[in-house]
Amino acid sequence: MKLPEDKFIAEFDQIKGSLYRIAFVYLNNEAASLDAVDEAVYLAYKNLKKLRQPEYFKTWITRILINVCKKELRRTKRLELYDDIAEQLCEDYDSLPLKDAIASLPQELQDIINLRFFNDYTLAETAQILKIPQGTVATRQRKALSLLRLELEAE
Known part of the structure; x- marks a missing residue:
């Protein structure tokens, strides 16, 4: 069609x-x-x-x-990929610790964070875009958020 x-x-x-x-x-x-x-x-x-x-x-x-x-x-x-991102994305992202923490993640985790939280895609849409199973997206999202939490708490 x-x-x-x-x-x-x-x-x-x-x-x-x-x-x-x-x-x-x-x-x-x-x-x-x-x-x-x-x-x-x-x-x-x-x-x-x-x-x-x-x-x-x-x-x-x-x-x-x-x-x-x-x-x-x-x-x-x-x-x-994430050095000087425009202010449009999110005010929280412009805070230096979060920006550095996201940049320190592996690329596959950065992709998940970018699509899910800065572009408001659902788990299913993110899975389709990245051509990976929805369960993998959920697992990578949990891993990325856990790593970000550890990184930000350390600072």
Whole structure:
């Protein structure tokens, strides 16, 4: 079942801010984030016929965006993803201890924290985006929160 072009535009207009924030979290650069969103939208439009269930458009395009961001990170060989994240994400995140604590987590745990708490995805949506079982998301979330709690209590 194909998503009509006008519906594609309407769906994208609703989530473009969220897509930009996700790209910014990964790339830490305004221009690179805008380019990543543009590339993701291009790829999504180009491969629109591959979208099997239109109700999962947001999850599908978010996964495309994350892949584009990871490809850009590999290309530029940047390792630190969370140094100067915009204030838009969350006021609590701007407090230095939390920011440093999240940056010290392994990448797979950072992804979970980012999607679950800074972009308000559910466990099921996070599992679909990262292409891992929902139980794994829950386990990684508990592990990440436990590590963050230990790190923040130590400080």
